[in-house]
Amino acid sequence: MFSLLADKLQDVFKDLRGHGKITETNITDAMRAVRMALLEADVEFNVAKGFIARVKEKALGEEVLRGVHPGQQIVKIFHDELTALLGGDNEPLNLEKPARIMMVGLNGAGKTTSSAKLAMWLKKQGKAPLLIACDLHRPAAIEQLATLARQVGVPCFTPPPGEKDVLKVGRLAADWAKEQPGNVQIYDTAGRQEIDEPLIQEIKALREFLQPQEVLLVADAATGQQAVSVATHFHQALNITGLVLTKLDGDARGGAALSMRQVTQRPIKFAGIGEKLDQFEPFFPDRLAGRILGMGDIIGLVEKA
Amino acid sequence: MAFGFFKSLIQKFSGKPVDWDELEESLIRADLGVPMMTRIMTALQGREDAEKLTAETVVKVAREEIIKVLPRDSVTLRPLASKTKVILVVGVNGTGKTTSTAKLAYFLQRKGHSVMLAAADTFRAAAIEQLGVWAERLNIDIVKGQYNSDPAALCYEAYQSADRKNVEFLICDTAGRLHTKTNLMGELGKVKRVLAKADAQAPHETLLVVDATTGGNALQQAKEFHAATGLTGVIVTKLDGSGKGGCVVAIQNELGIPTRFIGTGEKMEDLAFFESRQFVEQML
Ligand SMILES: Nc1nc2c(ncn2[C@@H]2O[C@H](COP(=O)(O)OP(=O)(O)OP(=O)(O)O)[C@@H](O)[C@H]2O)c(=O)[nH]1
Ligand SMILES: Nc1nc2c(ncn2[C@@H]2O[C@H](COP(=O)(O)OP(=O)(O)OP(=O)(O)O)[C@@H](O)[C@H]2O)c(=O)[nH]1
Ligand SMILES: [Mg+2]
Ligand SMILES: [Mg+2]
Numbered sequence: 361m362f363s364l365l366a367d368k369l370q371d372v373f374k375d376l377r378g379h380g381k382i383t384e385t386n387i388t389d390a391m392r393a394v395r396m397a398l399l400e401a402d403v404e405f406n407v408a409k410g411f412i413a414r415v416k417e418k419a420l421g422e423e424v425l426r427g428v429h430p431g432q433q434i435v436k437i438f439h440d441e442l443t444a445l446l447g448g449d450n451e452p453l454n455l456e457k458p459a460r461i462m463m464v465g466l467n468g469a470g471k472t473t474s475s476a477k478l479a480m481w482l483k484k485q486g487k488a489p490l491l492i493a494c495d496l497h498r499p500a501a502i503e504q505l506a507t508l509a510r511q512v513g514v515p516c517f518t519p520p521p522g523e524k525d526v527l528k529v530g531r532l533a534a535d536w537a538k539e540q541p542g543n544v545q546i547y548d549t550a551g552r553q554e555i556d557e558p559l560i561q562e563i564k565a566l567r568e569f570l571q572p573q574e575v576l577l578v579a580d581a582a583t584g585q586q587a588v589s590v591a592t593h594f595h596q597a598l599n600i601t602g603l604v605l606t607k608l609d610g611d612a613r614g615g616a617a618l619s620m621r622q623v624t625q626r627p628i629k630f631a632g633i634g635e636k637l638d639q640f641e642p643f644f645p646d647r648l649a650g651r652i653l654g655m656g657d658i659i660g661l662v663e664k665a
Numbered sequence: 666m667a668f669g670f671f672k673s674l675i676q677k678f679s680g681k682p683v684d685w686d687e688l689e690e691s692l693i694r695a696d697l698g699v700p701m702m703t704r705i706m707t708a709l710q711g712r713e714d715a716e717k718l719t720a721e722t723v724v725k726v727a728r729e730e731i732i733k734v735l736p737r738d739s740v741t742l743r744p745l746a747s748k749t750k751v752i753l754v755v756g757v758n759g760t761g762k763t764t765s766t767a768k769l770a771y772f773l774q775r776k777g778h779s780v781m782l783a784a785a786d787t788f789r790a791a792a793i794e795q796l797g798v799w800a801e802r803l804n805i806d807i808v809k810g811q812y813n814s815d816p817a818a819l820c821y822e823a824y825q826s827a828d829r830k831n832v833e834f835l836i837c838d839t840a841g842r843l844h845t846k847t848n849l850m851g852e853l854g855k856v857k858r859v860l861a862k863a864d865a866q867a868p869h870e871t872l873l874v875v876d877a878t879t880g881g882n883a884l885q886q887a888k889e890f891h892a893a894t895g896l897t898g899v900i901v902t903k904l905d906g907s908g909k910g911g912c913v914v915a916i917q918n919e920l921g922i923p924t925r926f927i928g929t930g931e932k933m934e935d936l937a938f939f940e941s942r943q944f945v946e947q948m949l
Binding site: 400402406501503508553554584589590613 | 788790795841844846879885886908911
């Protein structure tokens, strides 16, 4: 299977095959095709532009390989570069004591589910996670986390009924955690829009109080052009330490991840790949790179040539 | 707010010749989809005065092109003469179905209609409790079942109950599901078939809930849900965020499915009819 993009590029490079170099003149149309492909994959406009300019430098002067469509070759260059960008400095979770992890993000991104999934994943790694409900906003959010905690089999802190002060809940939860045998605390927080100033201030205060080792921004793989705004605002307010990309089991191309990675310079640490609690794994940059470019097994083809 | 997209366009271009790249950027930022963007660009570039367009012209043309695509009048929700009208609410995970179900109930309630809810998400943790809290706040009847029970059977039961009580609207909240999962999409098909046994026309409305922050994938979502359930409209949510909701223009442009309601917050009153002119003027 060739990728859509490689197919398009194939036409652009019809005459170049096997004899020629990639040059400024023959690459222009190709770059436009790549740019469109990235935009259609929801990579943010400026991020796409900058990325293409950098990769173009690399591609110029390269010999077009025999037996390979130049289109595929270009896609391969992009793929490798994208993988590097998405995967650079991928660190494990920082679990230094008191090992607090805060989950933050837009409404409905998958924070509560990912909190429970992370607890399950940590449990499998031999840790003793604790789940802490700090969403005092959404109807039945606490019940949702408590149910998932039961399914995972980990203790869950639930705020006193009717409590609306999230800082107070943070304080109570931190005290509770000290009495528990668990050694990693996962704080699920309410969803919020990044431009909702009062709600952003609220979570900022919680972050300052908790001083967590990890602040993970949970983002839906189908996020569009606003990914940059979302990541920028959350990062400015909370100094996030990493990203969790959810709903990758769908067919969203996931270009938003590139933008978020780019503007925060923080690694994507985990991927959500289903609604079930075990459908969660460390993030694989090369898979997402292939997906953003909409490609099949081009890499193999190019490497054989 | 998502407002002022065109305002920023005007500021950017006023007094300067049009920078096509920048214009393209502004349009793409709105998640209108590449075909819609191309359509606007073509309309602009095809003009005799293309070389010396003013910012105002650019904005006018872009708005006109979008308005052309959107429906002129919004279709209202009227009760049926002697039967319960069933509204099925569907969509991918986390878009705002449950909240929109509650908001829609409040919207109809305020117009003096009687409403009943069906908690047909029997899958997600605490989904039934979530809708239950809303029902309590709104003081309306809700039909609930057991977790992991058949949503189709629950909707059927809810219909019977609503019909018996002469309730005008029954709104069924369903579980989030990705449009790529054939078995889950099949489950929705079953909900429709079972409802049709009670009333051949039911569900009378099938509304897809789309998150305004969604990019190109929204179109794919609409396509698959339309194929599985025959959508009659879209509810676009979270327009109080920075998402422009341009994806609903793409859905209308490429699939012909109209947007009916907009969601602008987490509270019950944060729902309104979609008005295309207002949408284009204020939001795009
Ligand atoms: N298919 C799929 N669904 C997911 C994934 N992660 C989360 N979900 C679903 O997405 C929906 C929203 O997830 P939640 O965990 O409630 O999201 P949230 O961010 O906590 O939402 P709020 O607290 O309301 O902001 C639920 O239906 C989840 O089951 C994933 O990786 N794949
Ligand atoms: N800011 C904002 N948040 C919204 C809006 N509509 C829904 N939400 C929030 O989005 C999150 C998800 O909403 P739900 O109604 O649970 O979404 P859902 O589609 O039912 O989710 P699943 O059933 O898990 O698939 C919640 O935090 C809601 O409060 C809106 O218009 N604006
Ligand atoms: Mg949550
Ligand atoms: Mg729901």
